[in-house]
Amino acid sequence: MTDVPTEPANGLRSAERFSEQQFVAMDSPVLSALTPAQQYTPDSFVSPPEATKPVAGQSTAVTTVGWVWWTAAGLAVLLAGVQWYQFVAESWLQNALQGAAATGLTLCGGGLLLRSLLKGWLQRRRAKQLDVLRAEAKQLQSSLQYGQAQSWLERAKALLTDEPAATTFNADPLLSDAEQLALFERLVLQSLDQRAQQLVRQAAGQTCLAVAVSPLALADLALVSWRSITLVNQIGEIYGVRLTLWQRAVLVKAFLQALFWAGSTELAIDLAGDALGAELSSKLSARAGQGVLAGLLVARLGYYAIGQFRPIRYSTPDSGSKLLITDLVQQLLKSRKTD
């Protein structure tokens, strides 16, 4: 064996010997029990340069109408600010107490506004990180490369700081990138999925029951939307993503779109094709049928949200929703028996 450094005459590096002192062991999974778990705060996170690609379509040409709107909004904010300043100044002139109260109000309001802006910004950044992670995961999964997965795993772990399985997860340095991701999916995401699916089942059952017993159509609507939003929130928490109200609404909208444009056939199969479900629901009253439908809708939304929040896209479509109709109907029947 030679001590000469690599000579890439034919592109192949030769064997090379080193002394024992030079050797630094990689933390192998064997020793993982000894290395302390490391947690990362979101602030310490620095995205790699290639990760912060400008999102296509974000800076699309703003139309003239858009300009007018933005100018109007800006002017309104400016005017409101001026007005508020005048109000505070006048308060001071009138009475020191009133002035102090007005200033206090301004400070509190400003603080709250700043806080919510900051929170929104952080949440937005997390959601963006998730998007980047998902895109990178797709790339890594299809590659035979080695050594790129480490940064991905660390960022995924940073998202899932509340999850003990994630923080203790240690990559096997001997495996390739795609295998590392598969390992992460198996050891960490699968338990999260199970918990999320449990939540979905609960929410679907509750919605189903509530709609079945509630007499008012309007109350149904409110109930379904409230339960959907809280469900999405809960699922997001499991996967370490906290959404703003606005983002949640966007997700529900995207779900409805998906339902209409892509998922409608699936839904039709779910609703009509399941022979057992159809047979069972024919035995139920119309109200109960509506309950089952509403429960199903919530469940579908839940599964959709899981799919959206997972750092790695589902490799196989889940079969969980198939059993759901019978599950829901049985839950309904059980509750009727106990009544």
Place this chain on the structure above:
Amino acid sequence: MDVPAKAKIFGQRLLQQHVRIGITGLSGAGKTAFITSLVNLLTQDAEPQAAFFDVMQQGRFIGGQLQPNANLQLARFPFEFNLQQILQGRWPASTEQISQLTLELRYHSGHVLRRRLSQYQSIRLEITDYPGEWLLDLPMLSQEFADWTAQAYAALAANQHVPAVAAYLAALHSDQQAVDALRTRMLTDLYQQALRAMKQQGWLALQPGRLLRPAELAGSPLLELFPLDPAIAVGPLYSFLQQQFKAYCQQVVTPFYQQYFAGLDRQVILVDCLGALNDGFAALTQLQQALLQLAEQFRYGPDSWFGRLFKPRISKVLFAASKADLLTPDQHRNLLLLLQQMLRQPLYQQQYQLCQTEVLALASVVSAQLGQVQTASGPQACLQGRLQQNGELCTLYPGDVPISMPSEAIFAQHRFEFPKFLPMLNGKQQSSHLRLDQALQFLLGDLLQ
């Protein structure tokens, strides 16, 4: 085997509860270590390192236990002894004779209905180990004596510089046609020594394999088979050897094939590409040739209940590049691609025959630790392990693996020096593996659902 035992196996095979796995590989490919590590993974009570083996990862696996073999005449695979050897940091001795192991696995079914019906499901695995040298006899079944002797003589001619080979050739040429018991015995012994010497030189295509590892046939007249100079295709010695060749194929190779290979359901083909790269261009091309010839000897095709009972076909083949732990992980991909390129033809054939194939770079027993050294050009991945020659701790970068069959010119200017390390234990004083769980998932995952 008595009739009830046969009927039981028949029934189990019908229900896909009896599976024969063939571990195929030339000598030195790591069959014994593979079987030992596989059985260890399936029978150990400690928490196994098997994240990619669904039945274990989902917590449905109850356990595995060794069972007495159905065929009691056959030696039992010395699993415990081999495992002890590995745990003591030694490689198991190379296989001298055929041996078998039966393993019963119990697991909970993943199907709700099946789980309600019975508490647990079980499946029996039958694994056979044999000297890899014998495997190379299989292509002889489709050969004539004239072809065989020409081929074997060419191998001898290519190794004339080896003293043992030269001695055999000299003895052969001294008196071409005399046939008597003493002379055939002497020539057989000389040829045996020549084969052993060629094996030492890294030559692979050595026939007849039984002469290298005679096991119970040691000294039998069946093994009196050696090649002649193809220039002389007549005479008493020629016709004697022609008969010997026929007898060897009928009485040694055919039963071996019938008993252990005709009934396989799943197959693992272990290939030691790194060893062949170390040995040079000739060894690598011989390895490829041998694998191509071997792949033609097996029946591949999709699984069916009729086939399972009367005409078993191999429905899944795993091509495993063994000893991947002797490389830094970034080279695993190259090893995979090299193996894939070497086996392009059989892989294509098997896909055509609707047989599922998979290629993995694995290590039955990890023998090196991955680490880093700081060099002038930045950090460099490297391996540390105890060398097989002297047991010394050695830190090295093992070198790159070419991603396609290297030409002779590359061997002329580049020396492949992949190390040979002794088995290494992990922090829990157990041996660890690399991708054995993925191999298991591919081989058995569909049966343990």
